Amino acid sequence: MPDVLATARWREPLPLPEPALGELPRRAAALWPDRTALRHGERTLTFGELERATARCAAAVRQAVGTGAVVGAATVLAPVFASLYYGVARSGNTVVTLNPLVRGEALRHVLAASGTRLALLTREMWEKLAPFRDGLPDLATVVVLDCGTQGPPAGTVALEELLAAAPADDGRAERTDPDAVACVHFTSGTTGAPKAVPLTHRNLTVNAAQTAQAQGLDATSVTLNQLPLYHLMHLNSALWAGAAQVLCPDDDAAAAVAAADAYGATHWFSIPVRLARLAADPRLPDLRPRTVRGIFCGGSALPAGPARILSERFGIPVVQGYGLAEASPTVALDLPGRPRPGSCGPVVAGTECRVVGLGTRRVLAPGERGEIQIRGPQLMRGYLGPDGRRDFDEEGWFSTGDVGHLDEDGYLFVADRLGDVFKCDNEIVAPTEVEAVLARHPAVADCVVFGHPDEFSGSVAHALVVLREQGPDGPGSTPERVAEEVNADLAPFQRIQYIDAVPGLPRGPGGKVQRRVLRATALGA
Structure with a gap:
C-alpha cells in the first residue's frame, strides 16, 4: 500500500505571513483602514481603530511590566480582548489566554504555573480569585476590564486607568524573533491535568493564514462568532484575511440568525452544543439566515443528526474541523463545497497527518483506526515544564491522543480521545x-x-x-x-x-x- 494513501497532505502551499503576531492589526490597518473589523452590540471598530487601540495597549503593558514578562488576558468575546491580545504580543511580552469560565482554584493554578505578572480579568473572575491572591507572589498587578461606574475592586486597577497612564504609542518597535513564544494556552484538562502549550509568533500567524484559506475567508467575508469566548483561530484568521467579525455571545438561536441577517454574515461559527440545541429548537422552521454560506463548528464532535437537520433546513453546508491547542489550533477542516458527513475534512496547507496502530505504532492504511499524528509549521515545539516533547517522535510527528482514521481521499475522521476509547x-x-x-x-x-x-x-x-x-x-x-x-x-x-x-x-x-x-x-x- 503506497504511503501517500496513509499520510494526508492537502491544499495549495501558502506564502509565509508576517511572523510577528502583534503586527497583524498594523498589516490589516494598512490594507483596509476604514473597513469594519469588529462589531459588538452597538460598538463598531474599523481596522484602523483596532490598530490604534492595539498600539495604546502595547505601550500601557510595556510601561506596566517592561518586556519579557507573562501577561494573562481573559478571552472575553469583546473587542477589548483583541486589542489586549495583540498589544501584549507587540509589547515584547507573552500573553497567557485565560478562559473567563475558569475561576477560583483552577485560575490560580494557571496564573501560578505561568508566572503571570499582570492579569487582565473580568470583575467576576477577580472576585473568585481574590481568596487565592496571597498564593500568587509573581502576580504584581490585577487589571479589571469591566469596572463600569462601580470602580475597580480593592487591590485592582481599572483598565481605563492603565490605558490613560500610557502614551497612545511609545514609538518603540520590538524586534520579534518569529520563533519566540507569543502565547501560552493551557489545555482544558478534560483527560488529565492541564498542560501549558507555548505557541510562537510563527505558529500563530502561519495558522491564521492556513485557517483563512481553509474557511474561504477574504476581505469581503463577514463572520458571525456565536461563541461563549474568543477563540484565537477566529480572531487571527479574520485579521489575516481582512474579514469583519460580528461578536455574538448570545446562545439563543433566533438572536444569532437576526445578527447574521442584520450584518450580512457569510460564515457562522458556533460550538456543537449550541448547534445541537438549534437543531431541536421548536422555532427552527421559522429561522433561515439569508446570507450565510456555511456553518462551521469544532471543539468536539457534532452528531450527524443535528448537522443534517440544519444543513437541510438552511440549505447550506454544516462542516466540522479538527484542531488542538498544540497546533495553534487548526489541523483540518471539511470542504464546504463538498463536505463528507462525519469527516473533519482534509488537513490545512503545509500540514501532514497520519494514523498509527495503538500498539504497533506502524503507519496504518486508509480506513484503519488508530492514533492520529500530525506535523506542520503551526505545531508547538513542546509543552512547558516536565511534559516537554514527550508526545513527539524522532521525526517530529506529534501524537495527538485522538483516535480516528483517514479515508482514501485524505479526509480525516476523528472517533474519540485515546483515553476515552x-x-x-x-x-x-x-x-x-x-x-x-x-x-x-x-x-x-x-x-x-x-x-x-x-x-x-x-x-x-x-x-x-x-x-x-x-x-x-x-x-x-x-x-x-x-x-x-x-x-x-x-x-x-x-x-x-x-x-x-x-x-x-x-x-x-x-x-x-x-x-x-x-x-x-x-x-x-
Whole structure:
C-alpha cells in the first residue's frame, strides 16, 4: 500500500505571513483602514481603530511590566480582548489566554504555573480569585476590564486607568524573533491535568493564514462568532484575511440568525452544543439566515443528526474541523463545497497527518483506526515544564491522543480521545459513536458513554442519560427500554450493557462533557 494513501497532505502551499503576531492589526490597518473589523452590540471598530487601540495597549503593558514578562488576558468575546491580545504580543511580552469560565482554584493554578505578572480579568473572575491572591507572589498587578461606574475592586486597577497612564504609542518597535513564544494556552484538562502549550509568533500567524484559506475567508467575508469566548483561530484568521467579525455571545438561536441577517454574515461559527440545541429548537422552521454560506463548528464532535437537520433546513453546508491547542489550533477542516458527513475534512496547507496502530505504532492504511499524528509549521515545539516533547517522535510527528482514521481521499475522521476509547471483545469502541446513536432516541435529552470494566469482554458500554420529561410513550419510558431500542442499531461490541438516568450532565468550558470525571464517579473510582 503506497504511503501517500496513509499520510494526508492537502491544499495549495501558502506564502509565509508576517511572523510577528502583534503586527497583524498594523498589516490589516494598512490594507483596509476604514473597513469594519469588529462589531459588538452597538460598538463598531474599523481596522484602523483596532490598530490604534492595539498600539495604546502595547505601550500601557510595556510601561506596566517592561518586556519579557507573562501577561494573562481573559478571552472575553469583546473587542477589548483583541486589542489586549495583540498589544501584549507587540509589547515584547507573552500573553497567557485565560478562559473567563475558569475561576477560583483552577485560575490560580494557571496564573501560578505561568508566572503571570499582570492579569487582565473580568470583575467576576477577580472576585473568585481574590481568596487565592496571597498564593500568587509573581502576580504584581490585577487589571479589571469591566469596572463600569462601580470602580475597580480593592487591590485592582481599572483598565481605563492603565490605558490613560500610557502614551497612545511609545514609538518603540520590538524586534520579534518569529520563533519566540507569543502565547501560552493551557489545555482544558478534560483527560488529565492541564498542560501549558507555548505557541510562537510563527505558529500563530502561519495558522491564521492556513485557517483563512481553509474557511474561504477574504476581505469581503463577514463572520458571525456565536461563541461563549474568543477563540484565537477566529480572531487571527479574520485579521489575516481582512474579514469583519460580528461578536455574538448570545446562545439563543433566533438572536444569532437576526445578527447574521442584520450584518450580512457569510460564515457562522458556533460550538456543537449550541448547534445541537438549534437543531431541536421548536422555532427552527421559522429561522433561515439569508446570507450565510456555511456553518462551521469544532471543539468536539457534532452528531450527524443535528448537522443534517440544519444543513437541510438552511440549505447550506454544516462542516466540522479538527484542531488542538498544540497546533495553534487548526489541523483540518471539511470542504464546504463538498463536505463528507462525519469527516473533519482534509488537513490545512503545509500540514501532514497520519494514523498509527495503538500498539504497533506502524503507519496504518486508509480506513484503519488508530492514533492520529500530525506535523506542520503551526505545531508547538513542546509543552512547558516536565511534559516537554514527550508526545513527539524522532521525526517530529506529534501524537495527538485522538483516535480516528483517514479515508482514501485524505479526509480525516476523528472517533474519540485515546483515553476515552475502550476495547470490547477486542474491538475498539468510540464512546462518541455510541452517543450519536443514543442521542437520536426521542426520549434522550443528553447522554454520555464510557467503558465499564468487564471480566470477559474487557470493557462494555455504560451510558448516563438525561431523559426528557415525557418520552414518546409517555411517562413509562425507562433507561432500560431506551437501551434496548438503541442497541438494535448498534454493533454487538458497541451495545449498552449499563445505563443510568441522571438529572443532568456537567460540561466544561465550551460545552465539552467531563467524561473522565463522570466515569470515575459512576464506577466509584
